[in-house]
Amino acid sequence: MEKDGVQVYAVSPATPEEHRRLAEELQLNLNLLSDEELQFGLTFQFINIEEETITRGIVAVNPQSERMMVKTDYMFGDNVKDVLEGLKDL
DSSP states (O other): OGGGTOOOEEEESSOHHHHHHHHHHHTOOSEEEEOTTOHHHHHTTOEETTTTEEOOEEEEEOTTTOOEEEEEOSSTTTTHHHHHHHHHHO
8 A cells, every 4th residue: 555655544542651562562553642631542542432442443544635534344344345446435
C-alpha cells in the first residue's frame, strides 16, 4: 500500500512503551500511536466506556478529497476485502 501513497497507523490505548515492546516482539513495521486518553477510540466509537469494551476498527482518510471511511472489524482481518474495496472509493 505504501507504493500507492497509503500510510498505515495502528492506534490503541496502550502506552508508547507498550507499543515499543510489541513492535519489537512482533517485528512490526508500521506506526503505532497511543490513545491513552481514548479520544480517537471514543470519536470513532471503537471504545464503549459503559460496556468496558474496545473493538478493532479501521479509519481511512483521503487527504486530497478529505473523504473518510470508518469500519468496525470485530475479528482481526474479518472484512479485509470490504476495506480494500472501500479504499478504492476514497
